[in-house]
Amino acid sequence: MRLEDTIAFITGSARGIGREIAETFAKEGALVLISDINAEAAQKTAEEFVQKGYKADHASCNVTNSADVEQCVDKILAKYGRIDILVNNAGITKDNLFIRMKEEDWDAVIAVNLKGTFNASKSVSKAMLKARKGKMINIASVIGVMGNAGQANYAASKAGVIALTKSLAREFASRSINVNAVAPGYIKTDMTDKLSEDVKNKILENVPLGRMGLPLDVANVCLFLASKESDYVTGQTILVDGGMVMY
C-alpha cells in the first residue's frame, strides 16, 4: 500500500482521468476526496468507491470560484484534519482557430485550467505549509509544451500550469512540499472520444508508441508523484504522451 494513511483531494474527479487517479490512489490505501463542479456526480463516484471497499468521501467545488474552493478545503480540514495530496485535475477545452476564438472562450479555459489550479493550490498550501509536508500534482498537457493550432487558450493555460508548478516547487521546497506536473498526450476519455477517426489516425502518426494513452497511464505517474518514492523530485513536468514530445 503505497499511500496508506494519506488523504488526497482530487479536483474534477467525478469522471475521466480524475476518477482514474482517485481510484488508483484509493487502491493504494489513500482516503480520496472526490470533488467536482457537479456535486451529485462526485457524491455518486464516492459512493461507488465506498461500495468497492475504498476509503472515499465527496467534497465538491467549482475551482474557478476561490471562496467556494476555500470553503470546500476548510470543510475537509475540519472533518479530516489534513490534506496530504492535492491533484489539480479539473480542466476544460473550448477549441477554435485563434482568429475565431471568442474572448469568453479564452476566459473560460484560463479560469478553470489556470486560475482553478491557483485557487486550489492556494487553499490547500496553507495546511500543507503548517504540516511541513505535502504533494501537489498539477495535470497539464503536452499541448502546453508544444502548442496546437485551434487550442491557443488551452495551450496557454497549460503552459501557465507548468510555470506555476516550477514557481511553487521553488517556494515550497524548504517545507518538504513537492510540486510536480503531469502532461498527458492523447488519452482515451470523453474529451478525445469526440474526435473523428481521421483526426485520431493523424494524431497517432506522431505517437511513437503507436496508441492513445489510457487514464491509468496518467494515474500511474500521479501515483509515483503522490508516493514517498518521489520525495527527491520537484518542479518537474512528466510527459505521459507515448513519446510525442522528447526533450
Ligand code: NDP
Ligand atoms: P473530463 O472532461 O472527462 O473530466 C474533467 C472533469 O473536470 C469533469 O468531471 C468536469 O465536470 C470537471 N470540471 C470541469 N470544470 C470544472 C470546474 N470549474 N470545477 C470543478 N470541476 C470541473 O476531462 P479529462 O478527464 O479528459 O481531463 C482531465 C484533465 O486532464 C484536464 O485537466 C485535461 O485538460 C487534462 N488532459 C486531458 C487529456 C485527454 O486526452 N483527455 C490530454 C491532456 C490533458 P463536468 O463533467 O460536470 O463538466
